[in-house]
Amino acid sequence: MKNKSILIVEDEPNIAEVVSLYLVRADFQVRVAKDGVAAMEILEKQIPDLLILDIMLPEVDGFAITRWLRERSQVPIIMLTARRDEIDRITGLELGADDYVVKPFSPQELVSRVRAVLRRTNQQSPSEKETQPITSGDLTISPMARTVTLKDELLSLTAKEFDLLTLLVTHPRQVFTRDQLLERVWGESEYIDPSTVTVHIRRLREKIEQDPSSPVHLLTVWGVGYKYES
Numbered sequence: 001m002k003n004k005s006i007l008i009v010e011d012e013p014n015i016a017e018v019v020s021l022y023l024v025r026a027d028f029q030v031r032v033a034k035d036g037v038a039a040m041e042i043l044e045k046q047i048p049d050l051l052i053l054d055i056m057l058p059e060v061d062g063f064a065i066t067r068w069l070r071e072r073s074q075v076p077i078i079m080l081t082a083r084r085d086e087i088d089r090i091t092g093l094e095l096g097a098d099d100y101v102v103k104p105f106s107p108q109e110l111v112s113r114v115r116a117v118l119r120r121t122n123q124q125s126p127s128e129k130e131t132q133p134i135t136s137g138d139l140t141i142s143p144m145a146r147t148v149t150l151k152d153e154l155l156s157l158t159a160k161e162f163d164l165l166t167l168l169v170t171h172p173r174q175v176f177t178r179d180q181l182l183e184r185v186w187g188e189s190e191y192i193d194p195s196t197v198t199v200h201i202r203r204l205r206e207k208i209e210q211d212p213s214s215p216v217h218l219l220t221v222w223g224v225g226y227k228y229e230s
């Protein structure tokens with residue numbers, strides 16, 4: 001079992017440091033972002049298993065990050081607030097955070113909340129098929145957390161790499177042309193050079209193939225496109 005990953009978004013360095021210390025001691029894998037922009041940059045690439053999010057942040061605040069993130073992921077969020085009158089907004093329909101902690105708080109209390117939220121969200125039976133993890137050989141894709149692991153190692157994929165891999169793995173042996181992949185993964189809203197697909201396939205091979213120069217999973221079908229073989 002890999003350690004659960006947690007992203008802490010907190011602009012007060014001493015709080016971020018203490019919280020991350022306690023979480024690391026509790027065997028979590030921890031990253032810290034010190035403002036909303038840094039957090040979004042990290043989240044674009046990878047969604048953690050849980051997010052600890054301070055509300056009062058410079059530039060982009062915790063409310064805005066949550067709204068932005070909810071369009072792409074249902075990752076559990078614990079919000080940190082300094083004000084009791086924010087609690088209704090945090091837990092209400094508007095944001096639907098999974099839990100909140102009011103400052104000042106004890107780090108041990110926060111660690112307990114993290115464990116409880118992870119336990120709860122792990123137990124929830126996904127109502128839709130596409131929320132269940134997809135396994136193919138050593139590869140496991142978690143659509144909810146938007147993570148991919150290979151032999152239990154978390155891979156670092158960009159959002160498009162994730163979408164491309166998920167599409168191919170969920171349609172094994174089906175051949176997609178580059179245009180079809182562009183349309184399904186990048187959408188039709190803007191013009192993207194078809195060689196973008198080639199570049200993404202190459203990067204994915206470097207990440208999931210034992211020998212990227214002679215792939216056995218992400219295969220080129222000459223003159224047509226690409227397919228995935230398990």
Ligand code: CA
Nearest residue numbers: 011054056057
């Ligand atoms: Ca703050």
